[in-house]
Amino acid sequence: MERKRSSQHRTSDSEDDDAILVLNRQRYRPVDRRALISFARRVLDELGRSRVSATITLVGDRTIRILNRTYRHTDRPTDVLAFPDQSTFPHERLDRLYLGDVVISVETAAHYARRFGISFDRELRNLIIHGLLHLCGYDHETDRGEMRRLERRLRRRLIGRGR
Numbered sequence: 001m002e003r004k005r006s007s008q009h010r011t012s013d014s015e016d017d018d019a020i021l022v023l024n025r026q027r028y029r030p031v032d033r034r035a036l037i038s039f040a041r042r043v044l045d046e047l048g049r050s051r052v053s054a055t056i057t058l059v060g061d062r063t064i065r066i067l068n069r070t071y072r073h074t075d076r077p078t079d080v081l082a083f084p085d086q087s088t089f090p091h092e093r094l095d096r097l098y099l100g101d102v103v104i105s106v107e108t109a110a111h112y113a114r115r116f117g118i119s120f121d122r123e124l125r126n127l128i129i130h131g132l133l134h135l136c137g138y139d140h141e142t143d144r145g146e147m148r149r150l151e152r153r154l155r156r157r158l159i160g161r162g163r
Helices: 002-008 012-019 033-046 061-072 106-116 120-135 146-158
Strands: 020-024 052-059 080-084 096-105
Touching (some): 020 033, 052 120, 061 080, 096 106, 096 120, 106 120
Parallel strands (some): 020 052, 052 096
Antiparallel strands (some): 080 096
């Protein structure tokens, strides 16, 4: 009886994992969803946002180009887009504030990884940091460098030296 009851209850770690959803909607490159969930959780913890949830969706260039054209009026693929949630209500199932969605083009990420001479996994992590910072309200286009400085600090702390 005790064994059954304990298997029905999840640990806080798995509940935290549920707060970050990684959807893989591409076939260009295999990804380790669990590792990306864990990394995104660490980023949010570093930002003091432990009790929030977000979705990260991995797509191809075709999909991100459509999103970029629709929402930013730029008809080309990009590496990452962030769509902050406009509500102020906690996610019903998790009782957490939902930050929003980060969409990453795996094809463009792979291209930039080759161009910058870094691993694909490192570039994915760079983009997760960038997207989550946008969901937390940072904007490198208007903030006098605050987001870029924080992004560099998070990269050094969570990924290591380099880009």
